[in-house]
Amino acid sequence: MARKIDQFNLDEVFRHLRTNIEFSQVDETVKVINVLSTFPNEGKSTVSTNLARIFADKYQNVLLIDCDLRNPTDHKMYKVSNAEGLTNLLTEYVAGQSVFSYPQVVSLQFKNGSRLFFLPAGSRVPNPTEILSSKKFGQFLQQARKEFDYVIIDCAPISRVSDGVPISNMCDGTIYVISAKETDKRAARSAIEDLNRNGAHVIGTVLTKVENTGSHKYGYGYGYGYGYGEE
Template sequence: MFNRKNKGPEPVAPANLFTVNEPSSVIAEQVKTIRTNVSFAQQAQSLRTIMVTSAMASEGKSIVTANLAVEFAQAGKRVVLIDADLRRSTVNRTFRIREVNRGLTNYLVRQIDDITEVCHPTMVENLAVIPSGPTPPNPAELIGSPLMATVFDQLKQYFDLIIVDAPPILPVTDGQILSNMVDGVILVVRQNYTDKRAVVDTKERLEQAQANILGVVLNDVRSEGHSGYYNNGDGYYGYEYSEKK
């Protein structure tokens, strides 16, 4: 329903979608590993909604989220990626969505009644995205509204997996609110950047929200003789999986 229609040449994916541009690269292979581990958790816990977040901004969580969504779609899942970072949206740029003023906030403020009207097809088969939409004055209130739960309920009718690009946990409350609405949470931590205390505080806040923490993605890992991903080298993602007891 939301697949891209054939309208001329396939668009070129932005560089940060390396799962599309460089599917055999080391980084893409690491994302496949993350997808595999999350799939194991899905089978064990029947996960339909997964949120990706970080402690602070600039840890790479949006890039991880976008590429993970691509990987699941390429594996045959019907996937929708929601940009719930209403203050600092990136999904529209990553997937080159032109209608940036038709997104999640339009639904949450009742300008649009049908959630499918804010689902945009992408250059990746089986993958649709919902941009954040116009920036609201009250992001946390919108995220915490009953309509946000309705978003998930409605999307489950059309998609196998809902992936949420959430705001970082410590600066704002939005991510913590969302973490209680989804089936599982993945935390992105940037090596040699994220303060250890911040990671501990983030874990505590997620636990306070009774979030199901699936695992941690260690981003910008530096292999010997190479620079990290953010320096356009050959850094890669690590993944640490923890099954909820």
């Protein structure tokens, strides 16, 4: 079951989530992880960016990719340009070439000394699904797998488009974000079942916008849990 917390303990929650991901690797490696939600505004991008940041606190090479090509927001959180990014990189990508050699991959330095590599979505394209299910994108992820300790991918909400399905099939695991305030339980359960049917490996859920139980006010917090469907 998800654990309710307040907004001041976000880092601790994401450290727990990081630990759960690390310990989920008993039988197989989980290092390329995508983050999905049912609808927009459920906290998916906040989860992606915070999870990547917490992984970067511990590991030297962590890459965050904004694969929400229709409505990218991660670059705004980091205050970097989205003029060049994934879509631009893929037009010139050569299989086997180092990810570090592409200028679209930005190195972000945090005050605590940790470093996170970030690849924005890039220029808008008319065919996001085709790009994200392409052989070239798959080759890029395979190269990133070799060069990074962890790769975190922020995907478009699954209720709007099918971009998250092919990405999930290329990843080792999927984190599903559920908002305590907005998410329809039946819609989320249906989406997760659809992902599983299509070969995705849903390794856990993150509950966002949890009510602050310490007061009557509505707080913006996170809980985490593995498995979905508990009442």
